[in-house]
Every structure is written in C-alpha cells, then in structure tokens.
Amino acid sequence: MEELKEQTKNSEPKVIGADSETVVKLEHLKKSFGTNEVLKDINMELRKGQNLVVLGRSGQGKSVAIKCISGLLQQDSGSCLVYGKEVKDLSETALKDLRVKVGFLFQSGALYDSMTVGENLAFPLTRVLHMSDDNEINKLVEEMLDNVGLKEAIDKLPADLSGGMRKRIGLARTLIMKPEIMLYDEPTTGLDPITSKEISKLILTMQKKYKTSSIIITHDMACAKITADHIMILNDGVFIEEGSFEELEHSKNEMVQGFFK
Amino acid sequence: MGKFTLNIFRSGFEWNELVRQCYIIGYKSFALVGITGFVLGFVMTLQSIPTMKEFGAVSYVPSMVAISIIREIGPVVIALICAGKIASSIGAELGSMKVTEQIDAMEVSGANPVQYLVVTRIFACTIMIPLLTLMADAIALGGGFFGSNVDGHITFILYFNKAFSSLAFTDLVPSVVKTIFFGFAIGFVGCYKGYNSNGGTESVGVAANSAVVSASLWIIVLDAIAVQLTSVFAYS
Numbered sequence: 001m002e003e004l005k006e007q008t009k010n011s012e013p014k015v016i017g018a019d020s021e022t023v024v025k026l027e028h029l030k031k032s033f034g035t036n037e038v039l040k041d042i043n044m045e046l047r048k049g050q051n052l053v054v055l056g057r058s059g060q061g062k063s064v065a066i067k068c069i070s071g072l073l074q075q076d077s078g079s080c081l082v083y084g085k086e087v088k089d090l091s092e093t094a095l096k097d098l099r100v101k102v103g104f105l106f107q108s109g110a111l112y113d114s115m116t117v118g119e120n121l122a123f124p125l126t127r128v129l130h131m132s133d134d135n136e137i138n139k140l141v142e143e144m145l146d147n148v149g150l151k152e153a154i155d156k157l158p159a160d161l162s163g164g165m166r167k168r169i170g171l172a173r174t175l176i177m178k179p180e181i182m183l184y185d186e187p188t189t190g191l192d193p194i195t196s197k198e199i200s201k202l203i204l205t206m207q208k209k210y211k212t213s214s215i216i217i218t219h220d221m222a223c224a225k226i227t228a229d230h231i232m233i234l235n236d237g238v239f240i241e242e243g244s245f246e247e248l249e250h251s252k253n254e255m256v257q258g259f260f261k
Numbered sequence: 262m263g264k265f266t267l268n269i270f271r272s273g274f275e276w277n278e279l280v281r282q283c284y285i286i287g288y289k290s291f292a293l294v295g296i297t298g299f300v301l302g303f304v305m306t307l308q309s310i311p312t313m314k315e316f317g318a319v320s321y322v323p324s325m326v327a328i329s330i331i332r333e334i335g336p337v338v339i340a341l342i343c344a345g346k347i348a349s350s351i352g353a354e355l356g357s358m359k360v361t362e363q364i365d366a367m368e369v370s371g372a373n374p375v376q377y378l379v380v381t382r383i384f385a386c387t388i389m390i391p392l393l394t395l396m397a398d399a400i401a402l403g404g405g406f407f408g409s410n411v412d413g414h415i416t417f418i419l420y421f422n423k424a425f426s427s428l429a430f431t432d433l434v435p436s437v438v439k440t441i442f443f444g445f446a447i448g449f450v451g452c453y454k455g456y457n458s459n460g461g462t463e464s465v466g467v468a469a470n471s472a473v474v475s476a477s478l479w480i481i482v483l484d485a486i487a488v489q490l491t492s493v494f495a496y497s
Contacts, residue, residue, distance in 0.1 A: 070369045099371040110366035127273070127372040177370065
C-alpha cells in the first residue's frame with residue numbers, strides 16, 4: 001500500500017509555479033449577457049511563472065473570463081483578484097496601473113490600422129509610460145521586433161501583414177510594456193499549422209525570456225501541448241476537468257476526449 | 262459627454278492627432294465643400310434672376326444671394342454635407358476599431374482611447390466646420406458672380422459691392438457661431454455612434470448610417486434654435 005502511494009506521488013506531474021504566489025484568482029465568477037449565462041461558476045488560480053491553458057469549445061466564455069481579469073468586462077458576482085486586488089473595485093488610476101502589468105494579446109492582433117508597425121509598438125510607450133526620447137523608443141521597438149523576427153516590417157501598415165505577422169506584432173506590442181501577466185485570446189486561431197506552431201513556440205520563448213505568467217485561451221491542441229504547464233477545460237460555464245496535457249489525454253470524460261482525438 | 266469633458270482637461274492632450282484629424286476633416290473635405298458652395302451660389306443666382314426680373318429687381322440678386330448664403334443656406338447645407346461625409350466616416354472608423362478590438366487593445370494597454378480618438382475628432386470638427394463653411398460661403402458668392410454672367414453682364418467689383426453692401430456684421434457672426442455648434446454635433450454624434458457600436462461588421466454600417474441621420478437631425482434642430490436666438494438678439 002505504502003509502495004503504491006509512493007508510486008502515485010512520484011507519477012504526479014509537476015505543475016510549474018504550483019508552490020509560488022498566486023497572481024490571478026477567480027472565485028465563483030459568474031457573468032451573463034442578458035438571459036445567456038456564460039460563466040456559471042468559475043474558479044481558477046494562476047501562479048507566478050505558470051502557463052495556464054484554458055481549453056473549451058467556441059462560445060463557452062473563455063474570452064469573457066480573461067476580459068474580466070483585464071477589467072474590460074465586469075463580473076455579475078464572484079471575485080476576480082489580480083495580485084490580491086478585486087479588479088472591478090479598482091479606481092481608474094489603479095486599473096491603469098494594473099493594466100501596465102497585465103498584457104493582452106487579442107485574437108486578431110488588434111493592431112491600430114492607421115499606424116505603421118513601428119508606431120503601433122511606440123504607442124503604449126509614449127501614451128502610457130510617457131517616454132519622450134525618440135532614440136530610446138526606436139531602440140525598444142527594434143529590439144522587440146527583432147524578438148518576434150519582424151524587424152523589417154517596422155514601416156509597414158497592418159493591412160500589408162499576414163495573419164501570422166499580425167499576431168507576432170500584436171505580441172511584440174504587448175510585450176514591449178514588459179507585463180508580468182500575459183493573457184492570450186486564441187493566439188493561433190485562423191493560422192496554418194506551421195505558423196500556429198511557430199506562434200506557440202514564440203509564446204513559450206517570450207514567456208521564458210520575460211518571465212511572465214500566462215493564461216492562454218485556445219482550442220488548438222498543438223498550441224496547448226507546446227505552451228501548457230497546466231490545462232483547465234471549460235464547458236457550459238464551468239471548469240469540468242484540469243491537469244497536465246498528459247493527464248487530460250487519458251481522461252475518461254467524453255467531452256475532454258473530444259479535444260484529444 | 263462626461264467622459265469627453267473630463268478628458269479635455271487631462272494632461273497629455275493629443276496635439277499631433279488633433280492636427281492629423283484637422284487635416285483629414287478639413288483639407289480632405291475641401292473639394293466637396295468647395296464644389297457644393299460654388300454650385301449653391303451659381304444655381305441660386307440662375308433660379309432667382311427670372312423671378313427678380315418680373316419685379317424689375319435684378320440688381321438685388323447679388324444682395325439676396327449673399328444674405329441667403331451667409332445667414333442660412335451656406336452653414337446648413339455645408340453642415341449637412343459634412344454630416345454625410347465626416348460623421349459617417351468617424352462613425353465607421355471608430356465602429357470598425359471597436360469591432361476589431363482596437364479600442365479594447367488601447368484600453369487594456371493603459372492608454373486613454375477617449376482622449377486619443379474622441380476628444381481630438383470632436384475638436385477637429387468644431388474647428389474645421391466653421392472654416393469650411395466660411396470658405397464655402399466665399400466660393401458660393403463666386404458661383405453667384407458666374408451665375409449672374411451667364412445671361413447678363415456684371416463686373417466682379419460691382420457684383421461684390423452689391424453683395425457686401427447689404428451684409429452686416431450681425432449676419433456673419435451668428436452664422437459662424439452656429440457652425441461651431443454644428444461642428445461639435447457632427448464630431449460628437451459620429452464618435453458616440455462609432456464608439457458605442459456593438460456586434461459584428463454589420464454594426465459598423467449601422468453606426469455610420471445612424472451617425473449621418475442623427476447628426477443631420479441635430480443640425481436642423483440646432484439651426485432652428487439658432488435662428489430663434491438670432492432673431493431675438495441680433496436682429497432686434
């Protein structure tokens with residue numbers, strides 16, 4: 001019996017950041033849009049340095065959950081704590097300070113159409129960090145573009161970029177603020193498998209380089225496999241299962257199995 | 262409205278963006294407003310001459326055209342034209358930014374989208390619409406001069422002497438003041454409709470359309486109020 005216990009203990013996958021501090025905590029989070037109850041009872045914890053992947057079918061409220069974390073949406077009930085502070089109770093100034101620490105990569109990249117790639121990256125530096133030294137700004141922009149392998153795109157407009165390039169630039173624009181927490185909203189959706197893999201690897205590389213904690217919303221299993229330390233499966237407004245990629249791969253839950261087939 | 266007012270007085274006013282918007286709203290509407298102004302003066306003169314001839318009052322045509330254009334027709338027509346061009350463009354631009362999450366991206370980065378996108382556009386409209394109207398008024402008088410010369414002959418100096426002799430300071434000031442309000446209404450309605458559009462790409466079209474309709478209605482209502490106020494204070 002003791003031997004079996006020891007064996008089970010040793011076979012438990014190590015969750016990265018499991019013993020470090022909690023940076024994001026959602027407790028009994030509920031959110032509805034009219035009569036449509038999207039999030040019914042969400043409980044989730046993101047620990048420092050962890051890459052948490054949230055898997056779920058489309059329309060299950062994955063993006064709604066991370067929009068509550070960034071303060072773009074407010075929950076109906078429950079709590080959404082970032083660094084121990086309730087996001088919906090923050091003052092405008094405190095929310096702005098928090099947003100500097102929390103980066104958000106949108107599904108489409110959300111690049112500003114009227115600005116070049118360089119201006120897109122410089123925008124948060126001048127408007128949020130109030131940097132005024134052009135040389136310093138250019139240096140940071142070039143460094144970040146170099147990180148995502150798109151240094152040559154600095155003068156291009158978003159309309160001239162491919163989907164994968166837009167996501168890379170979106171990632172660069174978010175990371176230029178050196179956030180401590182990254183929220184990725186379906187970073188590989190709409191991309192071919194090769195570009196999708198490249199973006200997933202880039203997310204992992206950037207996470208290691210900038211030591212961010214991340215929540216990655218996706219339904220792309222390849223992305224989940226590359227990036228996840230821990231996976232949570234969202235279905236019908238609640239998390240139905242969680243664990244490592246390998247654990248969930250052997251889950252007996254039919255819905256979870258559907259993702260791995 | 263509250264957010265707009267608060268953001269005017271916040272530090273970090275977007276001067277560069279204001280200049281860019283003035284260029285887009287003003288300079289890029291120059292041709293449309295200029296042609297409209299010219300045609301307005303030209304057609305009005307051609308339509309008025311036969312009737313005025315019946316009363317033997319053709320010499321009053323320049324004065325009549327000048328007063329009509331400067332007091333009423335110029336500001337209202339140009340504002341309506343600008344509502345069609347500018348309010349729809351602002352509504353569609355901000356609506357599309359909202360739908361493609363660009364405004365959300367600005368917000369989550371900690372930047373202030375109202376200060377950058379809304380305040381600058383409303384100010385640019387408030388500054389540029391009066392200037393465009395003044396320019397259109399001047400071109401309309403030029404159009405009137407050409408209209409007078411289609412069938413008859415009047416010198417440039419005589420035409421403008423006649424036109425300006427009947428105009429007073431009290432004709433110009435109220436009309437310029439009301440165009441400031443027209444400009445504000447165009448900018449405000451365009452930004453409001455675009456910024457608050459929700460849903461998919463369809464909402465961009467709805468925002469643009471609804472911006473034009475609402476801005477046009479506001480212009481007509483504001484004009485009615487302005488005419489009443491002017492008749493009480495300026496012409497009494």
